[in-house]
Amino acid sequence: MAIRRLARLGWGRALLLAAALLAGGPARAEVRLTDDQGMEVRLAQPPTRIVSLLPSLSEAVCELGRCDRLVGVDRYTxxxxxLAGVPRVGGGLDPNIEAIVALRPDVVLAATSSRAIERLRALGLKVVALEPRTHQDVQRVLLTLGALLEVPDAARVWRAIDAAVSAAAQSLPPAARGLRVYVEVSPGPYAAGEASFIGQTLQRLGARNVVPASLGPFPKLNPEFVVRADPDVILVSSRAAEALAQRPGWAxxxxxxxxxxxxxxxAQSDVLVRPGPRMxxxxRLMADCLARAAGPARPTAAAAGGRP
Incomplete structure (x- = not known):
């Protein structure tokens, strides 16, 4: 009786069904997606061995509940x-190719700017290139990773981020609205412009970014630009803050x-500059800064711990 039923299915489908039953469940569906370089990536099934070359992508994988699938991460994660015990495979721009290959990943997650992508693909590795620069990008990347990792409710992570940003904005006093802000993300100086995810968060908090969108998300500025802009508030790393007054004109x-x-x-700087779950x-860090800046002026240089 069972043989006749299998025969009616056709022997090809019957063999697939038998294999699925032996495996304890239905066959897993192929994963197909298009990354931020426009490359179509196909996997026979969701990856179980992942190497991530960008901290924000590592954090997103973990927030989606798949931390145990990361077998290698970049040195900055x-x-x-x-993830403390997960092997390090170099930086996103200068990864250790041999170390990545040795980990036998099903897929490598990398920024679109990584110079290693073509070499990794030439070696036969599957690479998904993603570049979250704006709020919309972060939402899209989370959904893309959700599809890759078979997480049906990936959208919940973005909803939680979005709701928390709105709550931070609502917590601010009226005096904090409209403050003109300069955010330095690294020496150079490199700033977070209006077009960046940091700039978008500031806008939602009611602040005005002195670096216009026309300069790009994270432009390298002439220090004189900041002198001319004369912001009300500066957000910067502790190390850079110590020498701000020594920059020509900045005092x-x-x-x-x-x-x-x-x-x-x-640790706080890492939170601020990574477009992912900790946005x-x-x-909240930026809102706290703006709330304090809206209080009485204090004629001191830079204060530590994220407080003016």
């Missing part, structure tokens, strides 16, 4: 703590004169 900036410089330690925490 330091959150969540569960006269109102933010420096009035002590409205928020200096963030290394909600970043919004």
């Amino acid at each position: 330091n959150w969540p703590p569960a 006269a900036l109102r933010a420096v004169r009035q002590g409205r410089v928020c200096a963030f330690d290394a 909600a925490e970043a919004a």
Whole structure:
């Protein structure tokens, strides 16, 4: 009786059904997606061995509940703590190709700017290139990773981030609205412009970014640009804050004169500059900075710990 039923299915389908039953469930569907380089990536099934070359992508994988699938990460990935023992494979721009290959990944996650992508693909590895630069990008990347990792409710992560940013904005006093802000993301100086995810968060908090969208998301600025802009508040790393007053003309900036410089330690800076699950925490850090800056001016240089 069973043989006749299998015969009616056709022997090809019957063999697939038998294999699925032996495996304890239905065959897993092929994964097909298009990455941010416009490349179509196909996998026979969702990946179980992943190498990530960008901290924000590592964090997103973990937030989606698939942290255990990361078998290698870049040297800058330091959150969540569960990844502390995962092998490091160099930086996103200069990864250790041999180390990546040795980990036998099903897929490698990388920024579109990584110079290693073509070489990895030439070696036969599947690479998904993703570049989250704006809020919309972060939402899209989370959904793309959700599809890759078979997480049906990936949209919930973005909804939580979005709601937390709105809550941070609502927590601010009216006096904090409209403050003109300069955010430095790294020496150069490189700034976060209006077009970046940081700039978009500031806009939602009611602040005005002194770096216009026309300069790009993260432009390298002439320090004189900041002197001319004369922002009300400066957000910068603790290390850079120590020498702000020594930059030509910066001692006269109102933010420096009035002590409205928020200096963030290394851990806080990581939160601020990574476009991923911790953007909600970043919004709270920025909101706290703006709320304090809206209070009475304090004629000091930079204060530590994210406080002006």
